[in-house]
Amino acid sequence: MTKKQKIIYWIATGWLALGMLSTGIVQLLKQKEEVTMFTHLGYPGYLLPMLGVWKILGVIAILLPKFPLLKEWAYAGFFFAMSGAVLSHLGCGDAAKEFFGPILLIILTVVSWYLRPADRKIISVNFTV
Incomplete structure (x- = not known):
């Protein structure tokens, strides 16, 4: 892994962690705006704390x-x-601005996953018989 890749990895991972942590806390606390948006999307409010905990643990x-x-x-x-x-x-036919956050987090997830250091990857072992 080059120094440039390592820097990109940590920037992407840092922003991903910040984004997921902040949304996880908002969901865990069931803030009014989050409950309203979640209900608008058709999901029951009781899923918010569970999703929030999973994001924080992630x-x-x-x-x-x-x-x-x-x-x-x-x-x-x-x-x-x-x-x-x-x-x-x-x-739900929402405006394009509603896609920005989730799409950004998808991009950060993929970049962080792809550039993660070797010690953070599962090493597959091929067994031959």
Whole structure:
């Protein structure tokens, strides 16, 4: 991994962590605006705290050293949650500005996942018989 890639990785990961942590806290606290938006998208409000906790735990997983399998699950969870948000906004006919946050977080998720250092990846072992 080059120095440039490492810098890009940490910038993307930092912004991803900040975005997921902030939205996770807002969802965990069930702030009025978040509840209104979530209801507008057709989801029940009781899912907000659960989604918030998962996002916060995902941030911890991608920032902690080691635990590569847990990191894979966290990245996948971030990708599925944000792609689901984009599709939900599309399905409700929302304005393009509503897509900015989730699309940005999808991009940050992919960049962080793709550029993660080798010690944060699952190493596959090929067994031959």
